[in-house]
Amino acid sequence: xxxxxxxxxxxxxxxxxxxxxxxxxxxxxxxxxxxxxxxxxxxxxxxxxxxxxxxxxxxxxxxxxxxxxxxxxxxxxxxxxxxxxxxxxxxxxxxxxxxxxxxxxxxxxxxxxxxxxxxxxxxxxxxxxxxxxxxxxxxxxxxxxxxxxxxxxxxxxxxxxxxxxxxxxxxxxxxxxxxxxxxxxxxxxxxxxxxxxxxxxxxxxxxxxxxxxxxxxxxxxxxxxxxxxxxxxxxxxxxxxxxxxxxxxxxxxxxxxx
Amino acid sequence: xxxxxxxxxxxxxxxxxxxxxxxxxxxxxxxxxxxxxxxxxxxxxxxxxxxxxxxxxxxxxxxxxxxxxxxxxxxxxxxxxxxxxxxxxxxxxxxxxxxxxxxxxxxxxxxxxxxxxxxxxxxxxxxxxxxxxxxxxxxxxxxxxxxxxxxxxxxxxxxxxxxxxxxxxxxxxxxxxxxxxxxxxxxxxxxxxxxxxxxxxxxxxxxxxxxxxxxxxxxxxxxxxxxxxxxxxxxxxxxxxxxxxxxxxxxxxxxxxxxxxxxxxxxxxxxxxxxxxxxxxxxxxxxxxxxxxxxxxxxxxxxxxxxxxxxxxxxxxxxxxxxxxxxxx
Numbered sequence: 206x207x208x209x210x211x212x213x214x215x216x217x218x219x220x221x222x223x224x225x226x227x228x229x230x231x232x233x234x235x236x237x238x239x240x241x242x243x244x245x246x247x248x249x250x251x252x253x254x255x256x257x258x259x260x261x262x263x264x265x266x267x268x269x270x271x272x273x274x275x276x277x278x279x280x281x282x283x284x285x286x287x288x289x290x291x292x293x294x295x296x297x298x299x300x301x302x303x304x305x306x307x308x309x310x311x312x313x314x315x316x317x318x319x320x321x322x323x324x325x326x327x328x329x330x331x332x333x334x335x336x337x338x339x340x341x342x343x344x345x346x347x348x349x350x351x352x353x354x355x356x357x358x359x360x361x362x363x364x365x366x367x368x369x370x371x372x373x374x375x376x377x378x379x380x381x382x383x384x385x386x387x388x389x390x391x392x393x394x395x396x397x398x399x400x401x402x403x404x405x406x407x408x409x410x411x412x413x414x415x416x417x418x419x420x421x422x423x424x425x426x427x428x429x430x431x432x433x434x435x436x437x438x439x440x441x442x443x444x445x446x447x448x449x450x451x452x453x454x455x456x457x458x459x460x461x462x463x
Numbered sequence: 464x465x466x467x468x469x470x471x472x473x474x475x476x477x478x479x480x481x482x483x484x485x486x487x488x489x490x491x492x493x494x495x496x497x498x499x500x501x502x503x504x505x506x507x508x509x510x511x512x513x514x515x516x517x518x519x520x521x522x523x524x525x526x527x528x529x530x531x532x533x534x535x536x537x538x539x540x541x542x543x544x545x546x547x548x549x550x551x552x553x554x555x556x557x558x559x560x561x562x563x564x565x566x567x568x569x570x571x572x573x574x575x576x577x578x579x580x581x582x583x584x585x586x587x588x589x590x591x592x593x594x595x596x597x598x599x600x601x602x603x604x605x606x607x608x609x610x611x612x613x614x615x616x617x618x619x620x621x622x623x624x625x626x627x628x629x630x631x632x633x634x635x636x637x638x639x640x641x642x643x644x645x646x647x648x649x650x651x652x653x654x655x656x657x658x659x660x661x662x663x664x665x666x667x668x669x670x671x672x673x674x675x676x677x678x679x680x681x682x683x684x685x686x687x688x689x690x691x692x693x694x695x696x697x698x699x700x701x702x703x704x705x706x707x708x709x710x711x712x713x714x715x716x717x718x719x720x721x722x723x724x725x726x727x728x729x730x731x732x733x734x735x736x737x738x739x740x741x742x743x744x745x746x747x748x749x750x751x752x753x754x755x756x757x758x759x760x761x762x763x764x765x766x767x768x769x770x771x772x773x774x775x776x777x778x779x780x781x782x783x784x785x786x787x788x789x790x791x792x
Contacts, residue, residue: 305705
């Protein structure tokens, strides 16, 4: 049996006495896979991610990571949020932000800075360590947030619409950066997005979540070459076919509002 | 009036305060002290009534730290903007006082000369301080600094504790609202009961009054920490000490300093007020009452001048400290 990094078992959730937001979610992510989770807003994507991160305790079902039940924030977890400017600490330098996960390991200052420099180099930000986040562009700030998540040497990387607030060019650069890190580092990633194109381009596998209450509507493998190119890959017939299939699953015929 | 310059006191206001330096002063300048964060002459003079109103009005307002102004103005223009009105006011005061010739309103030049003779004409090896300065100014400065430091420390620590716990905050909120609504000088008789007359009572009076603005502002600042950053701290499993040092304190810093500015003003007020009480043997407040009973108006005025300068100086130091620790935009 192959290692199943992340296992979500009959997970359901509701906030207080409100209507259920997630119902009977069943999902397994094997080691080293990049799974994109796509769906319209309000389908419970972010809630699912919070349950996996141990930030929200699900009302029903359970999440296991490497066989361990997730009942609090697990070890070796990286999370990248959409809102980079509010997720970074503006009063700390870039390298102090990146080395935040290392504080718990009791590493000395010099070692932390060394490690931070290494992570910044990985995300293409070598030499920016002494600046403050607000001195950088939006795309660079999200790279800092990614470097911070990687500094924890995560077994699982969670990304909550990480590129949603960026302009098209920057977003493509960051998609390619993520793909390279995933390919070279064997990262296991759960990537939440509402962008159908992005879910297909980035993913090894696309999971479509539908609202009311959130449930898995489709689970589609992406059969595209592992090394992808923004222009060539998007022009492939397999890409357009899959994109259409995901699109139909996200917006079934008859539900689209004119 | 923000951080009143020692010399900005217009003749009118100064006259009101001077007429009855002992008791009458409390009413005159109180309203002004309550209006803002002012630590200048107004706060010093309004030893009595300004305190309570000051806390109430100021706690809600959390002015951001030094707004970044573009420095495009030329130096002479800047100097004129900052010093024009004070210089003109002092000049007008000088001319008016000389023309009037009243013993109650000596011209500012004589007040400054008297202050110099009284306190700053001592030997060089004692930093030019006279015996009188050592006997009265230094104990007062010591009390205000020690009281303010204790209040700041206690306020920040307790504010952190309260701000982090929703339950604790909900439980303590009514008490806090009550404590800050009581005009601080009214608490002084209470500290007289608990402590012997003298420095310990005076310190207690300062701390009990000045602790509330820091405490309430720190707690509010901690409660206002960006929720996403709390998630980040949880995901990174930051230890509590790191969370306090790297997340809660920096987030709350603008509010903490807003509280500190109010507390500093209160510390000065309470320092003077506690020294006005019978049984006090030294201090600037003691000197004020003493001079008033001897009808030594020149000393009364010199004390007011000194309090204004001291308040302004301390406020400036606090602002400088705030700029120093503030790195985020």
